[in-house]
Amino acid sequence: MKFLRNLLASILGFFIAIFLLFVFFFIVVSIAGADEKIVVKSNSVLELDLSIPIKDYAPKENNPIAQALELTDEKLALNKIINAIENAKTDDKIKGISIKTAFINAGIAQTQAIRNKIEEFKESGKFVYAYNDIYTQKNYYLSSVADSLFLNPIGVIDFRGLSTEILYFKDFEDKYGIKMEVVRHGKYKSAVEPFLENEMSEANREQTTSFLKSIWSEITDDISKSRNISIEKLNLIADNYNGRNVTVAKENNLIDASIYEDEYKEKLAMGSDKKVNTISIEDYISSGKGRISSTAKDKIAVIYAQGDIIYGEGSKDFIGQGIINKAIRKARKDTNVKAIVLRVNSPGGNALASELIWRELELTKKEKPIVVSMGNYAASGGYYIACNAS
Numbered sequence: 001m002k003f004l005r006n007l008l009a010s011i012l013g014f015f016i017a018i019f020l021l022f023v024f025f026f027i028v029v030s031i032a033g034a035d036e037k038i039v040v041k042s043n044s045v046l047e048l049d050l051s052i053p054i055k056d057y058a059p060k061e062n063n064p065i066a067q068a069l070e071l072t073d074e075k076l077a078l079n080k081i082i083n084a085i086e087n088a089k090t091d092d093k094i095k096g097i098s099i100k101t102a103f104i105n106a107g108i109a110q111t112q113a114i115r116n117k118i119e120e121f122k123e124s125g126k127f128v129y130a131y132n133d134i135y136t137q138k139n140y141y142l143s144s145v146a147d148s149l150f151l152n153p154i155g156v157i158d159f160r161g162l163s164t165e166i167l168y169f170k171d172f173e174d175k176y177g178i179k180m181e182v183v184r185h186g187k188y189k190s191a192v193e194p195f196l197e198n199e200m201s202e203a204n205r206e207q208t209t210s211f212l213k214s215i216w217s218e219i220t221d222d223i224s225k226s227r228n229i230s231i232e233k234l235n236l237i238a239d240n241y242n243g244r245n246v247t248v249a250k251e252n253n254l255i256d257a258s259i260y261e262d263e264y265k266e267k268l269a270m271g272s273d274k275k276v277n278t279i280s281i282e283d284y285i286s287s288g289k290g291r292i293s294s295t296a297k298d299k300i301a302v303i304y305a306q307g308d309i310i311y312g313e314g315s316k317d318f319i320g321q322g323i324i325n326k327a328i329r330k331a332r333k334d335t336n337v338k339a340i341v342l343r344v345n346s347p348g349g350n351a352l353a354s355e356l357i358w359r360e361l362e363l364t365k366k367e368k369p370i371v372v373s374m375g376n377y378a379a380s381g382g383y384y385i386a387c388n389a390s
Helices: 002-033 064-068 078-089 108-124 137-143 170-176 202-227 231-239 246-251 261-269 281-289 321-333 351-364 381-386
Strands: 044-048 094-099 127-135 148-157 277-280 299-306 337-346 370-378
Touching: 044 078, 044 281, 078 094, 078 108, 078 281, 094 108, 108 127, 108 137, 108 202, 108 370, 127 137, 127 261, 137 202, 148 246, 148 261, 202 231, 277 281, 299 321, 321 337, 321 351, 337 381, 351 381, 370 381
Parallel strands: 044 094, 044 277, 094 127, 127 148, 299 337, 337 370
Antiparallel strands: none
């Protein structure tokens, strides 16, 4: 009997110790994971580093343990970036924006949205400067919106136009006895074409050429207005790779000057004796500037459909009819919601899930207007759900 009592006491003690250890660990993790309050200092420059992956919708991780142990994926939300730049326009503590990013981890549509917002920011009269050692083409596209654009003395601007490459597998399949069973409809349904052909079809070449020309037209048109370079000259610059060094880049007005990073920091101070503080876009958002406050009773619901379309519940990274349709129904029934914006950023996916979302939109637009905003992709099933908007 004494043995059993000791055994039970030992087992109970073990579990109590585990419980107390868990509680202690949770407290430590919670303290470590607690957000340090970020204060925007006077005489600050908002620094845009967009090398962190940018999503249309990136909710904050609500797992304090994962946050403290840095197990969460770093990401920035496009809507919060846009809101932060909007807030910076009227923030007395922000004197300007510095675009300084190694590369841009966003699609071209997201990049254009940020660029357009910076263009609006300039209306405040505050400066926008850009600096880099090397400009990728997308980076240069964003940075060209700046009042002054600087490049390292031995830097390069990779400005050469757009192209695409597709790998075809038909010969490989024939050689190794592999047969792909493909169901597709229409000559422009090209996603599976590499499994059926050895080279690009004329239909796919036509549509690929069309969207590349369309994107390039947007890029050159925006750069032309910002840098006061004709579109014809920009195409000539791209053909001759005239961003290959600072000399030709300066001759062609791609940059304003070639300077080192320490000299760039002096430029940001603009000759002032006061210390210039820089605050990253992430910290500025964390300080509360990633939201636009409103007391209006009438609302517009924004529903994000991003990622591949799958049959099922879905998540922040995948579109499933479960979560999306619940959100659509909730917005439809909310009397304060007067309209719905569906933000689509998807290459498509499951046909059945797309149909179920399409049907929910069909029911909803009979009661409230639905407007679709397309992101980097609205292809296949992504376009199918988009096309049913008001």
